Amino acid sequence: MGVKYKSERELKLLRDAGQIVGQTHQKIAEMIRPGLNILEIERFIAEEFARRGAIETFRNYSPAPKYPPYPSNVCISINDELVHGIPRDRVLQEGDIISIDLGATYQGYVGDAAFSYGVGEVSDDVKQLLKVTEDSLWAGIRAMGTAKYVNDICAAIEDAITPSGFGIVRGYGGHGVGRSMHEEPHVPNHRMPHHGPRVRPGMVLALEPMVNLGAADVEEADDGWTVVTKDGSLSCHFEHTIALRDGGEVEVLTLP
Ligand code: MF3
Numbered sequence: 577m578g579v580k581y582k583s584e585r586e587l588k589l590l591r592d593a594g595q596i597v598g599q600t601h602q603k604i605a606e607m608i609r610p611g612l613n614i615l616e617i618e619r620f621i622a623e624e625f626a627r628r629g630a631i632e633t634f635r636n637y638s639p640a641p642k643y644p645p646y647p648s649n650v651c652i653s654i655n656d657e658l659v660h661g662i663p664r665d666r667v668l669q670e671g672d673i674i675s676i677d678l679g680a681t682y683q684g685y686v687g688d689a690a691f692s693y694g695v696g697e698v699s700d701d702v703k704q705l706l707k708v709t710e711d712s713l714w715a716g717i718r719a720m721g722t723a724k725y726v727n728d729i730c731a732a733i734e735d736a737i738t739p740s741g742f743g744i745v746r747g748y749g750g751h752g753v754g755r756s757m758h759e760e761p762h763v764p765n766h767r768m769p770h771h772g773p774r775v776r777p778g779m780v781l782a783l784e785p786m787v788n789l790g791a792a793d794v795e796e797a798d799d800g801w802t803v804v805t806k807d808g809s810l811s812c813h814f815e816h817t818i819a820l821r822d823g824g825e826v827e828v829l830t831l832p
């Protein structure tokens with residue numbers, strides 16, 4: 577197995593998928609406000625993907641036998657929910673922090689990205705959590721341009737979060753992306769005990785820092801999917817799918 581380095585032809589297809597994800601996120605961002613029922617986000621994505629001929633990557637996905645098939649096209653995680661929240665009948669409240677994680681498959685290739693938002697006016701803590709997490713994603717993106725090994729990217733993300741004192745979640749992380757949503761390598765948001773595979777042109781990664789306002793510990797809820805913080809603290813998640821091009825330029829495939 578190992579890492580599948582992509583050709584320029586495959587990068588073009590991955591860009592098409594990434595753009596569908598990025599542009600759909602842009603429209604979702606405009607919907608976020610107190611009073612929005614999150615089921616409207618799920619419905620909007622279904623319409624948008626049908627219109628554009630994209631397949632809902634997340635629907636029925638099961639990464640391992642212990643996971644029931646994922647029942648939606650999107651993960652929506654609110655407040656103490658870190659990732660993999662399942663859309664349900666719930667109305668956004670002023671001060672909530674919401675993460676939207678979306679995947680599209682187009683002509684056989686996948687794009688995967690997540691953004692977090694404050695709903696209405698949020699506390700200064702939430703503003704800082706949003707900023708630190710998004711900045712750490714961009715630190716990882718920049719690091720891909722100079723990294724020799726995947727662990728150099730992991731280290732850059734970790735070092736961007738550490739000064740904040742926020743909890744850096746372990747056990748979940750980024751991944752390779754291609755014809756499947758999850759390819760090798762796994763990309764933790766902290767240093768690994770080994771340097772990981774070589775970063776070379778054609779490598780495509782989803783980087784996805786996950787950060788808690790409180791302690792780093794998380795657990796799975798009873799629905800078999802939703803990951804929540806153990807101490808109930810707020811959490812945040814940003815993700816882009818990125819590629820290293822020939823010549824060393826980093827392209828953010830899911831940036832509209
Ligand atoms: N985008 C996520 C990831 O990278 C979540 C996918 S889980 C799913 O792992 F079940 F919803 F597909």
Ligand code: CO
Pocket residue numbers: 688750751782784815
């Ligand atoms: Co992902």
